[in-house]
Amino acid sequence: MSGYDIRREIEESLSFFWSESYGQIYPALKRLEAARLIAPVRRAQSGTRRRRVFRITALGEAKLRAWLADPPAPQPPRNELLLKIFFGRHAPAGACAAHLRRLRVQQQQLSATLTRITRQLRAERQGDPNLRYWSVVINAGLSRADALMQWSDQALSALAGGSR
Amino acid sequence: MSGYDIRREIEESLSFFWSESYGQIYPALKRLEAARLIAPVRRAQSGTRRRRVFRITALGEAKLRAWLADPPAPQPPRNELLLKIFFGRHAPAGACAAHLRRLRVQQQQLSATLTRITRQLRAERQGDPNLRYWSVVINAGLSRADALMQWSDQALSALAGGSR
DNA sequence: TGCCCCATGTAATCGGTTACATGATTTC
DNA sequence: GAAATCATGTAACCGATTACATGGGGCA
Numbered sequence: 262m263s264g265y266d267i268r269r270e271i272e273e274s275l276s277f278f279w280s281e282s283y284g285q286i287y288p289a290l291k292r293l294e295a296a297r298l299i300a301p302v303r304r305a306q307s308g309t310r311r312r313r314v315f316r317i318t319a320l321g322e323a324k325l326r327a328w329l330a331d332p333p334a335p336q337p338p339r340n341e342l343l344l345k346i347f348f349g350r351h352a353p354a355g356a357c358a359a360h361l362r363r364l365r366v367q368q369q370q371l372s373a374t375l376t377r378i379t380r381q382l383r384a385e386r387q388g389d390p391n392l393r394y395w396s397v398v399i400n401a402g403l404s405r406a407d408a409l410m411q412w413s414d415q416a417l418s419a420l421a422g423g424s425r
Numbered sequence: 426m427s428g429y430d431i432r433r434e435i436e437e438s439l440s441f442f443w444s445e446s447y448g449q450i451y452p453a454l455k456r457l458e459a460a461r462l463i464a465p466v467r468r469a470q471s472g473t474r475r476r477r478v479f480r481i482t483a484l485g486e487a488k489l490r491a492w493l494a495d496p497p498a499p500q501p502p503r504n505e506l507l508l509k510i511f512f513g514r515h516a517p518a519g520a521c522a523a524h525l526r527r528l529r530v531q532q533q534q535l536s537a538t539l540t541r542i543t544r545q546l547r548a549e550r551q552g553d554p555n556l557r558y559w560s561v562v563i564n565a566g567l568s569r570a571d572a573l574m575q576w577s578d579q580a581l582s583a584l585a586g587g588s589r
Numbered sequence: 590t591g592c593c594c595c596a597t598g599t600a601a602t603c604g605g606t607t608a609c610a611t612g613a614t615t616t617c
Numbered sequence: 618g619a620a621a622t623c624a625t626g627t628a629a630c631c632g633a634t635t636a637c638a639t640g641g642g643g644c645a
Contacts, residue, residue, distance in 0.1 A: 427624075427625085428624080428625070428626090429623065429624050429625075447624095447625080447626075447627095448626090448627080448628095451625065451626055451627085452626090452627090455626095475624075475625075476623085476624065476625090477624090477625075501633090501634095
């Protein structure tokens with residue numbers, strides 16, 4: 262793929278759990294090429310449209326396998342919503358509830374989107390050996406969204422009522 | 426509080442959803458003081474131990490309230506575990522399963538810790554008006570941990586078996 | 590001709606961590 | 618008096634986003 266392709270694909274199919282900007286991608290491609298982990302591919306050129314397409318090398322594949330087997334680094338804990346609720350006592354009345362309702366709506370929408378994608382995948386990618394992995398990832402999103410919706414309901418009722 | 430106090434408190438009671446380093450805290454205190462949102466407090470000095478304690482000003486409280494009511498920014502999507510599973514087809518056999526089992530253990534431990542904290546809070550902070558907010562935050566952690574454990578079990582069985 | 594999308598790339602900037610420098614106080 | 622801990626602060630560095638510069642190709 263080209264840098265542009267990579268950006269687009271990430272945006273389209275990984276956006277709920279990953280993102281990259283051009284400022285990361287192009288320098289990374291340069292580094293990967295210098296390290297012989299990817300190599301440029303000659304294209305059937307239509308005109309002289311400049312477009313740099315790369316493929317992974319055997320060395321790159323080995324590195325990728327090693328990286329995939331490496332335990333993922335735990336992401337740094339920073340949850341602004343929880344921080345605001347933690348200090349909720351000092352917030353204007355109703356502010357926490359508003360945050361929670363907003364969260365609920367967002368997660369409801371995300372859940373619907375992921376459900377749609379699941380159906381689409383089952384229909385269009387049947388037999389694809391990647392399917393089981395992709396499904397597992399989608400399910401992570403669904404289960405997270407469900408958990409957040411349940412929690413927000415429970416939190417809303419726990420925070421409802423002034424003094425109790 | 427002092428910068429040191431702030432660091433310690435965050436480390437002790439917010440660590441599962443927030444973190445700050447001195448490199449953030451001290452410059453921030455300086456900026457907040459310049460903006461009159463916090464002010465230094467004179468201490469009953471025991472010797473001349475240098476220790477800069479601040480309190481929030483009225484202006485600072487107003488800003489804090491406004492910030493608390495502001496919708497929290499959604500955190501940037503970057504989940505390395507899901508990324509590795511997404512490309513799981515290219516990973517060595519068993520690598521994804523190992524990641525999932527590691528996750529399960531971590532979340533099991535976190536869940537136990539949070540349960541302990543819940544009991545402690547109920548015992549020691551009964552009647553504290555912050556309690557309901559803190560409980561809601563703890564419950565977010567518990568519900569997240571439960572969801573992750575359930576998902577990891579389900580994912581492990583979905584990925585078990587070579588060709589199915 | 591002008592506009593929009595494709596496409597590559599870099600510079601400025603930002604938020605954040607890490608490592609280090611410094612030194613006071615407490616404790617053994 | 619040595620070691621541990623309290624305490625403040627900064628410089629170097631890192632990963633990432635944003636904004637910008639540049640220009641080709643297709644199309645109205």
